[in-house]
Amino acid sequence: MSIGESIRSGAKWLLFGSLGSQIVQFAIGIVLARLLTPADFGLIVTVQIFTGLAGLIAGGGMGQALIREKDVERLDFHAVFVAQFLIGLLIYAVFFVTAPLIAKAFGDPIYTDLVRISTFAFLLRPLINIPSVILRRQMRFKETSLVNVASGLLTGLVGIALAWYGWGVWSLVISGYVGSVATIAALMWVARYAPQPLLSLRRARRFAAFGLKFSLNDIVGYARSQSANLVMSREMGPAVVGTYNKADSLVNIPFGTISGSLYEALFRGLSTVQGDLAESKRLYLRSIEMLAVYTLPLYLGMAWLAEPFILGVYGSKWTEAITPLSILALSGVFTCIGHPAGAVLAAQNMLGRELVVQVTFLGTTVAGILLGMHWGVAGIAAGIVLARAGAALHITWLVATRLPMTALEVLATLRSSAVLCLSMLIALVFMKYLVFEHLPWESPLLELALGSLAGGIAYAAAFLTLPISSIAGERARWLQALRLQRA
Numbered sequence: 001m002s003i004g005e006s007i008r009s010g011a012k013w014l015l016f017g018s019l020g021s022q023i024v025q026f027a028i029g030i031v032l033a034r035l036l037t038p039a040d041f042g043l044i045v046t047v048q049i050f051t052g053l054a055g056l057i058a059g060g061g062m063g064q065a066l067i068r069e070k071d072v073e074r075l076d077f078h079a080v081f082v083a084q085f086l087i088g089l090l091i092y093a094v095f096f097v098t099a100p101l102i103a104k105a106f107g108d109p110i111y112t113d114l115v116r117i118s119t120f121a122f123l124l125r126p127l128i129n130i131p132s133v134i135l136r137r138q139m140r141f142k143e144t145s146l147v148n149v150a151s152g153l154l155t156g157l158v159g160i161a162l163a164w165y166g167w168g169v170w171s172l173v174i175s176g177y178v179g180s181v182a183t184i185a186a187l188m189w190v191a192r193y194a195p196q197p198l199l200s201l202r203r204a205r206r207f208a209a210f211g212l213k214f215s216l217n218d219i220v221g222y223a224r225s226q227s228a229n230l231v232m233s234r235e236m237g238p239a240v241v242g243t244y245n246k247a248d249s250l251v252n253i254p255f256g257t258i259s260g261s262l263y264e265a266l267f268r269g270l271s272t273v274q275g276d277l278a279e280s281k282r283l284y285l286r287s288i289e290m291l292a293v294y295t296l297p298l299y300l301g302m303a304w305l306a307e308p309f310i311l312g313v314y315g316s317k318w319t320e321a322i323t324p325l326s327i328l329a330l331s332g333v334f335t336c337i338g339h340p341a342g343a344v345l346a347a348q349n350m351l352g353r354e355l356v357v358q359v360t361f362l363g364t365t366v367a368g369i370l371l372g373m374h375w376g377v378a379g380i381a382a383g384i385v386l387a388r389a390g391a392a393l394h395i396t397w398l399v400a401t402r403l404p405m406t407a408l409e410v411l412a413t414l415r416s417s418a419v420l421c422l423s424m425l426i427a428l429v430f431m432k433y434l435v436f437e438h439l440p441w442e443s444p445l446l447e448l449a450l451g452s453l454a455g456g457i458a459y460a461a462a463f464l465t466l467p468i469s470s471i472a473g474e475r476a477r478w479l480q481a482l483r484l485q486r487a
Contacts, residue, residue, distance in 0.1 A: 024149060024152045024153045024156055025152055025156065026253065027156075028153075028156030028157070028159065028160060029249075030313055030314065031160050031163075032156075032159060032160060032163055032171075032172075033246070033314050033315075033318065034314070034315060035160070035163040035164060036163055036168065036169070036171070036172075037239075037242070037317075038238070038239045038240075038241075038242030038243050038246070038317065038318065039238045039239045039242060040168055040169045040172070040242070041172075041241075041242040041245060041246070042233070042238025042239055042240070042241035042242035042245070043108075043110065043111075043114065043169050043238050044114075044169060044172050044173070045229050045233075045238075045241050045242065045245045046106060046111070046229065046233045046238060046241060047111065047114050047115055047118050048226075049226045049229055049230055049233070050095070050102065050115070051095075051115075051118055051119055051121070051122075052222055052226065077130050077133070077134065077193065078195060078196045078197075080130065080133075081126050081129075081130045081195045081196075082195075082197060084125065084126040084129060084130075085123070085126045088122035088123050088125055088126060089122070089123060091119065091122050092119050092120060092122045092123060095115055095116065095119040096116050096119070098115075099111065099112045099113075099115040099116045100112050102115055103115070106233060106234070108238075110169075114169070114173070117173060118173055120177075121176070121177070121180060124180050124181075124184065126195070127184045127187075127188065127195070128180065128183055128184055128187060130193060130195065131184075131187035131188050131190070131191035131193045132144060132187060132191075134191040134193055135187070135190065135191050140190075143190045143191075144187070147183060147186045147187055147190065148183075150182070150186070151179045151180075151182045151183040151186065152179065154178060154179055154182050155175045155176060155178060155179030156175070158171075158174070158175040158178045158179070159171050159172055159174075159175035159176075162174060162175060220355065220358035220359055220361075220362050223362055224358070224361055224362040224365045224366075227362070227365055227366050227369055228244065228248075228365075228369050228380055228384060229241055229244070229245065231369050231370075231373070231380075232244060232377075232380070235373070236377075240320070240377065243318060243320040243321045243324075243377070244320075244321070244324055244377050244380070244381075246314070246318060246321045246325075247321040247322075247324040247325035247328055247381070248324070248328060250302065250321075250325055251299070251302060251325065251328040251329050251331070251332070253298075254295040254298040254299060254332065254335075255295075255332075255335055255339070258291065258294050258295050266283065266287050266340060266343045267343040267346055267347060269283060270283060270284075270343055270344060270346075270347035270348075271346075271347045274347045274348055274349075277402070277403055277404060278404070280344060280347070280348070280403055281403040281404060281405050284340055284341070284343075284344050284399065284403065284405075285405070285409060285410070285413050286413075287340040287343075288336055288337055288340055288410065288413040288414070289413040289414075289416065289417070289470060289471070290474070291335075291336040291339070291340065292333070292336045292413065292414050292416075292417035293416060293417045293420065293463075293471060293474070295332060295335070295336060296332055296333060296336065296417045296420075296421050297417075297420065297421060297424055297455070297456075297459045298332070299329045299330070299331075299332025299333070300329075300332075300421050300424060300425065300428075300455075301424075301428075301451075301452060301455055301456075302325060302326070302329035303325075303326045303327075303329035303330055304326075304425075304428050304432075304451070304455075305428075305447070305448055305451050305452065306322050306323075306325040306326035306329070307322050307326075307444070308444035308445070308447040308448040308451065309325075309444075309448050310322045310325065311444040312443075312444030312445035312447075312448050313445075313448070320377065323377065323378045323381070324377050324378060324380070324381040327378060327381040327382055327385060328381050328384065328385065330385055331384070331385045331388040331389070333414070334385075334388045334389050334391070334392035335388070335392075336414070336417075337392045337396055337410065337414075338388070338391060338392035338395050338396065341395040341396055341398070341399045342354065342395065344399050344402070344403065345395070345398065345399065345402075348402055350398070350402060353398055354395065354398065357391060357394050357395045357398060360390075360391070360394060361387060361388075361390070361391040361394070364386075364387040364390050364391070365383075365384060365387040367383070367387075368380075368382075368383025368384055368386055368387045369383050369384065370383075371383055372384075396410055413470075415470070416468045416470050416471050419462070419466065419468065420459055420462045420463055420466075420468075421459070423458045423459060423461070423462035423466075424455045424456075424458045424459040424462075425455075426458065427454045427455050427457070427458035427459075428451055428454065428455045430454070431450060431451050431454045431455075432447075432451070435450070436450075436451075463475060463478070464478065464479060
């Protein structure tokens with residue numbers, strides 16, 4: 001099997017896992033949104049600002065270093081496990097002591113117990129990380145995907161049950177632990193891995209150098225992604241954080257489902273051919289085009305149908321999420337360009353230079369948030385979109401210094417998706433101004449359903465019929481799958 005075929009096969013299973021998880025989380029999220037309040041979600045988001053950052057430190061990037069390394073021994077996995085467990089133990093101790101200070105800073109005593117109980121998860125993370133690394137090195141994405149979907153379903157069902165009986169924010173915490181324990185059991189069985197107390201500084205240092213670069217990029221990226229939540233937690237309260245985070249999490253669905261799935265397989269493939277710059281360029285440009293074809297219609301639909309979606313699915317108490325959702329969805333095109341670039345830089349061991357991009361991105365994001373605050377949540381969303389545009393241009397330029405390509409070649413990868421999205425936009429405009437404007441009643445769910453149907457049909461029809469040469473192979477695969485064309 002060629003590198004391209006391996007990436008495609010791996011991406012398919014990762015896509016299945018991500019799509020399955022997203023569908024499960026989306027359906028369960030609707031139920032939880034109606035059982036809980038925006039403030040309940042806002043409390044968890046605020047805690048995750050700190051725990052998420054510490055989680056990146058706990059991993060140390062050593063898992064990614066294990067994936068990238070060509071030759072590893074079983075003892076290397078044990079050494080990294082022990083190192084991650086000791087770091088996690090230290091982090092838990094720090095959070096346990098400082099939890100009252102965090103509660104005081106945000107003016108709510110509930111944060112003391114939330115932080116102390118939530119951060120116990122750091123002791124469990126190595127039990128998930130190492131079996132996952134083993135499976136990913138072997139490109140056994142099928143097993144990891146099935147485990148993730150099953151554990152996500154279990155977590156959601158437990159969360160719904162607890163929320164139904166009035167556990168409030170604690171339903172989210174406890175259900176997370178149930179899902180983690182189930183994931184640990186499944187992954188350790190599938191990967192045939194049992195941790196051993198082997199502490200080897202020599203082996204740990206072998207992966208720490210590359211892992212540190214990876215971790216630093218992740219830490220800066222995480223600080224940037226959470227900066228809006230931190231500002232709003234301090235200045236606007238948990239309810240505003242909850243509504244904004246709802247919009248942000250919805251925009252991240254295409255990113256987490258499709259972009260995230262492609263990234264893992266692309267990173268492994270690019271690592272394999274890291275010395276062949278021409279092949280790396282081909283894989284990079286092709287990944288941008290495929291991401292744009294499959295994700296831009298989703299972002300366009302979110303931006304156009306934000307109001308009927310929020311009102312029809314989540315209810316009027318989430319009205320404040322409409323505007324940030326429609327604005328943040330506009331950043332989808334920058335995600336298509338920037339995210340695959342990160343895989344190129346990681347495979348080419350250019351993470352030190354990527355760190356400059358991430359630090360700059362953090363600075364522009366904070367500046368956009370502080371300036372945008374004058375116009376409320378909508379202004380914050382607009383500032384973040386502008387920062388993402390700048391970061392996409394910056395990281396693309398950085399890749400171009402390594403791979404033999406031009407800006408025009410990158411822009412050319414978006415032509416096919418632009419034509420397809422134009423067809424979809426025409427259908428959406430037609431439905432809104434020539435159909436819904438003349439209905440004698442208002443129905444958000446009907447508008448959402450018919451708008452999605454019209455836009456989806458228009459996009460699919462254009463994809464399957466327009467003679468766009470760059471996606472001819474992809475179109476042929478779909479025609480064969482739909483039995484519209486012989487193999």
